[in-house]
Amino acid sequence: MREGIETASISNAIPAHLCIGAIIPSLLTLTAAMAQTPTRPKRSAPWYNISPANLPLPGLVSIFHRVSGLGLFVMLWLLLWLFDRSLVSAEGYAWAKGVLGGGFVKLIMTGLLWAFLHHFCAGIRFLLLDMHVGIELAAARHSSTIVFVVSLVLTVILGAILIW
Amino acid sequence: MVNRILVGAHYGFGSWLAQRVTAAVMAVYSVLLLIVLLCVQPADYAAWHGVFNPEWMRMATMLFWLSLCYHAWIGVRDIIMDYVKPAAARLIAHVVVIVALIGCAGWALQILWRA
Numbered sequence A: 001m002r003e004g005i006e007t008a009s010i011s012n013a014i015p016a017h018l019c020i021g022a023i024i025p026s027l028l029t030l031t032a033a034m035a036q037t038p039t040r041p042k043r044s045a046p047w048y049n050i051s052p053a054n055l056p057l058p059g060l061v062s063i064f065h066r067v068s069g070l071g072l073f074v075m076l077w078l079l080l081w082l083f084d085r086s087l088v089s090a091e092g093y094a095w096a097k098g099v100l101g102g103g104f105v106k107l108i109m110t111g112l113l114w115a116f117l118h119h120f121c122a123g124i125r126f127l128l129l130d131m132h133v134g135i136e137l138a139a140a141r142h143s144s145t146i147v148f149v150v151s152l153v154l155t156v157i158l159g160a161i162l163i164w
Numbered sequence B: 001m002v003n004r005i006l007v008g009a010h011y012g013f014g015s016w017l018a019q020r021v022t023a024a025v026m027a028v029y030s031v032l033l034l035i036v037l038l039c040v041q042p043a044d045y046a047a048w049h050g051v052f053n054p055e056w057m058r059m060a061t062m063l064f065w066l067s068l069c070y071h072a073w074i075g076v077r078d079i080i081m082d083y084v085k086p087a088a089a090r091l092i093a094h095v096v097v098i099v100a101l102i103g104c105a106g107w108a109l110q111i112l113w114r115a
């Protein structure tokens, strides 16, 4: 592919270089083009400068898998605290139930449920990919859609049953 | 004769495997817990306490929390290594995460076996 492009540009250039008068202008444009070559920031690779907004879907699944894992870790204290109080005594249970009844806490729990379900579905997808199941591009794109849809649908259903 | 192996992809293999084993444990447990909750539908303290009372359920729940802590350690450690470059900051972040997760593991054990 690359060879083909280079060969093509050389053969295009030959007629211009045969004409002496064309050499100087073409050298000038060449140096101008070289001066304008955008310099990348240090330590940056071509694929490094990506924003989540234009990632393909499998990339979004990946980055959200990372964000959800980190979010679950950061909020672990809340889950353990509620689990602790709910099992310690009837009073503790009532307290935990009260905390979980608050609108803001319900919102947080729904967010955590989504994080868990996405992490769960994406995690299982990664495990399958590790075993070379669905590794082809089309299949991998397809399964990343499934991950988003299934985790969102499950969040709505389980959220309705368990949280709201 | 120096025959230390200085490069090799196998260094991370243990972590990689552990992250997958713990993920599988958590996946199985969460499906199991969901089924139990949907069947029992615990509505008060006695019923809720009853869900986690059987010995096998305590064992399974313990496996879940320990897997979670180990899994989260590998995962968060990887994330820190990706974004936190200065050695001192990285060391501090690692220590904070280790202490937090050992704390969580101990807390979970205490919840499960205290009475």
Ligand code: HEM
Pocket: A065, A066, A068, A069, A070, A072, A073, A076, A119, A120, A123, A124, A126, A127, B019, B020, B023, B024, B026, B027, B028, B030, B068, B071, B072, B074, B075, B076, B078, B079
């Ligand atoms: C059923 C539950 C879970 C499954 C199936 C699962 C699966 C996975 C898998 C397969 C990976 C490796 C991804 C990779 O190497 O690219 C991973 C990474 C990770 N997991 Fe989980 N996980 C689960 C629960 C959790 C929980 C509860 C937490 C948080 C407390 C968590 C935190 C993380 C973190 C922080 C990472 C690292 C993400 C990264 O490097 O981008 N996971 N998980």
